[in-house]
Amino acid sequence: MRDDLLSILRGQKDLTHVFVCTFNIDFVFIESVLLRELRRCGHPTLTILADADEVQASFKAQNRWLSRLGRRYRVVPIRMDRGFRFHPKAVLTAGPTHCELLVGSGNLTFGGIRQNEEIWLHFASQNDESSVIASFRDYVGHCLTRTKRSDAARAELGDAFNAATHEWAGALDDPAGLLRSPLNEDSLLDQMAREVGELDVQRIIVASPYFDTEGVALQ
Structure with missing residues (x-):
């Protein structure tokens, strides 16, 4: 697609939950740009899974300018085995009537979301692509096993896929269509x-x- 992710967000209304997977993370971009855009589409909760080393480095460099971390949005550092990094890039947006998933190459930074020549695949529950969305749900759930402080993020994931409040969640197909690691032992x-x-x-x-x-x- 030629649109950047922020333009995709602007087209969505009444969102309740947003989940992001990223390697690099720019806290200043989140607080100065992303949260502003989210206010326009329903003020959803924001849960971010990011590489633990990148979280530590970015927070050390930017913490003096941050005011909403832990209050308006949650960051979950994912620690991989020695010598490996947490490297997926994906955005899931959920509302009462629809859910959309973008899987691509951009990190949660100004360049990765707006400026770089990134590529994204766009899946939507309303387009009968729920099997990929179900697969991403399982992927996030597995990634959360890599951190000891995952209860709040797991609760958010459960709320996002609660069929009582999100009608599309009651009609999810079986997980399929998303190749991922480390859920599978195969490369x-x-x-x-x-x-x-x-x-x-x-x-x-x-x-x-x-x-x-x-x-x-x-x-």
Whole structure:
């Protein structure tokens, strides 16, 4: 899509919950830009899962300018095993009548949301894409097992998918369509190969900011 994520948010009304997964995090961007946009679409709760090391570094650099962390929004640091990082980028928005999920490449920073040449896939419950949304719910739930202070975030996740207050949640399909790790023991590459199956693939296009010149990962 050509629109940035903030323009997508502006088109939504009566939101109750927003969940974000990110690697990098810019607290100043959240408090000065994102929260302002969320006020216009229902003042939803905001829960952010971010890489623990990035949270620590950003908070150390920006904490003097912050006033709403822990009151208006929640940040859950996700600590991975030694040598690994929490790296997904996704935004889920939920309201009483619909839920939308964006999965892409942008971090929760000014560049990642507005300026960089990022790419996002857009899924919506009203477009019969609820299986991907259900898969993301399970992914977030599993990620929360990596932190000891997850009760509040788990409660928010449960509220967002409560069929009594969110009609779309009562009609969710079984989880499918979202390749993810660490929910699966198989690597993402193995999952991709399984999804492709017996298709006669003639061409593969890969977009990535980092790569090895020999293309070892693609061989």
